[in-house]
Structure formats: structure tokens, C-alpha cells
Amino acid sequence: MFETFAALAEPNRFRIVELLRAGPRPVSDIGERLHLNQPQVSKHLKVLKEAGLVDVQPKAQQRLYELKAQPLRELHEWLERYRQLWDARFDAMDELLEELQHKEKGHGRKPRQ
Incomplete structure (x- = not known):
């Protein structure tokens, strides 16, 4: 899990992952779309591959990353x-706010503006 967070913490790697959501792409396409040169893209893809986030498939002269x-x-399950x-805490806070508002109305107070 730590490797996934570390890899995605870098903005360009995060942008590459977002771009690859649409499907496999060659290094040249990634570079063009993100305005990065080929060595930069390759460096970021290497980190993403080592973190297990991308795989590479050779296709003729190209290497497609997906x-x-x-x-x-796993990241989704962890975040869930x-x-x-947090949903439970927000629900409890909503209930408390409703209770306080109900009590305030019951005592004839005007709600604060």
C-alpha cells in the first residue's frame, strides 16, 4: 500500500495514471498529452511499474503501458x-446539530444568524 501512495504522490505520476484510465498508451503519447519529454515519462513509468500500478506490453516497435x-x-478498499x-462521524454530527436546533426552537430562542 505504501508503494502505491508514494508513487501517486508525485503529480506527474498521478497524471499518468489518470491518463491511462482511458486505456493503454505508448510513452510518446503520454509525453505529448502531458507535455513531458520521453526520458521524464520513462522515469515516471518505471516508478509506477515498480509500485505495481502499470504493466507494459510490447507491440511492434512500441511499448504500451496500461x-x-x-x-x-486494494487502495479503494483501504480508503473505503x-x-x-467518516460517514458515521458526519452522521453523528448531523444528529447532534438537529438535536441542538430542536432544543433551541423548543426554548423559544431565535436561531443565530
Whole structure:
């Protein structure tokens, strides 16, 4: 999990992952779309590959890079646990606010503006 976060923390690598969501792409296309030169793209793709986020498939003279689903699924599952925790906390806060507003109305106070 740490490798996934570390790899995605760099903005250009995050942008590459976002671009690859649409499907496999060669290094040259990634560079053109993100305005990066080939050595930069290759360096970022190497880090993403080492983190297990992308895979490479040779096709004629090109190498196509594509996302690997498993690390992203694992990240989603990990984040989902925290989303559930925060949703529960926000629900509890909403209930408390409703209770306070109800009490305020019951005592004839005007709500603060």
C-alpha cells in the first residue's frame, strides 16, 4: 500500500495514471498529452511499474503501458474503511446539530444568524 501512495504522490505520476484510465498508451503519447519529454515519462513509468500500478506490453516497435487493477482495488478498499468511519462521524454530527436546533426552537430562542 505504501508503494502505491508514494508513487501517486508525485503529480506527474498521478497524471499518468489518470491518463491511462482511458486505456493503454505508448510513452510518446503520454509525453505529448502531458507535455513531458520521453526520458521524464520513462522515469515516471518505471516508478509506477515498480509500485505495481502499470504493466507494459510490447507491440511492434512500441511499448504500451496500461493500468493494473489490483493495486487500485486494494487502495479503494483501504480508503473505503476510512470513508465508512467518516460517514458515521458526519452522521453523528448531523444528529447532534438537529438535536441542538430542536432544543433551541423548543426554548423559544431565535436561531443565530
